[in-house]
Amino acid sequence: MRRTPDSTNTRLIPASVSIECHKQPNLTNIEEARSRSKSGPFSWQAGLLFLAAGGGLTFYFRYEKARMSRARIAEANKGIGKPLVGGPFTLTDHNNKPFTNDNLKGKYSLVYFGFSHCPDICPEELDKMAGMIEAVKEKHGEGVLRNVFITCDPARDTPQVLKSYLAEFHPEVLGLTGTWQQVKDVCKAYRVYFSTPADVKPGQDYLVDHSIYFYLMDPDGDFVEAIGRNFTVPAAAKVINDHIADWKGKIDRS
Numbered sequence: 001m002r003r004t005p006d007s008t009n010t011r012l013i014p015a016s017v018s019i020e021c022h023k024q025p026n027l028t029n030i031e032e033a034r035s036r037s038k039s040g041p042f043s044w045q046a047g048l049l050f051l052a053a054g055g056g057l058t059f060y061f062r063y064e065k066a067r068m069s070r071a072r073i074a075e076a077n078k079g080i081g082k083p084l085v086g087g088p089f090t091l092t093d094h095n096n097k098p099f100t101n102d103n104l105k106g107k108y109s110l111v112y113f114g115f116s117h118c119p120d121i122c123p124e125e126l127d128k129m130a131g132m133i134e135a136v137k138e139k140h141g142e143g144v145l146r147n148v149f150i151t152c153d154p155a156r157d158t159p160q161v162l163k164s165y166l167a168e169f170h171p172e173v174l175g176l177t178g179t180w181q182q183v184k185d186v187c188k189a190y191r192v193y194f195s196t197p198a199d200v201k202p203g204q205d206y207l208v209d210h211s212i213y214f215y216l217m218d219p220d221g222d223f224v225e226a227i228g229r230n231f232t233v234p235a236a237a238k239v240i241n242d243h244i245a246d247w248k249g250k251i252d253r254s
Helices: 027-039 044-078 121-140 159-166 180-189 233-246
Strands: 090-093 098-100 108-114 145-151 173-177 213-217 223-228
Touching: 090 180, 108 121, 108 233, 121 145, 121 173, 121 213, 121 233, 145 159, 145 180, 159 173, 213 233, 223 233
Parallel strands: 108 145, 145 173
Antiparallel strands: 090 098, 090 173, 108 213, 213 223
8 A cells, every 4th residue: 555645634545456447348349240140151141042043053954954865865766877757758738739758847847647537546636736736836936836647548538538627626737648558658657557458449447557656857857756645735745845945946937
């Protein structure tokens, strides 16, 4: 202790005590620090951005994987040197005009083989074909798909018969017929089973059997993919729409 000489009263001050002024703590800075310590190095905005980017990459890689798979199928179906499905043919359409394989070029074509006296399968598949046509038009607009029905029964399916028959299903389905040999040749080119006998007499009963597939051809006239009876309309339309979307060349919409 030390004494103060100029005072009558004696006041003892501990020598070891020093008087200090303390600043009031900044509560705002403390709250910000606490907030940062709770959220860690990432904010919720950064988290959302990370999830969005991850979702976008996942979608892109899945799309590319599916596109490359379709490209491999289309390339494999072209075969080496000679197409696996398709080839030259000459027929007559239901307007009595010549129709060859060259008429399939310029746009995608959906080709189906059947006959007008078919009791159940052909009507069912033609109903599906009508649904596919509308689904493709809704996705890609008019004129990207040519729709062809080739008869396996040329003796009874004349151009006039086909025109009347197909009008019941969709106005954009074009019927094709020809001589027995012409129809046999096109069935062979498309690997379609053909059982119709030659030289059928009027009124003669006979069995007509055929393969049940839709054949999708690209604008170069090359076979792309076969769509079987097990496909629903939405599933079949997706196959067609995806191939059209993958096409890099020009499509004749006329």
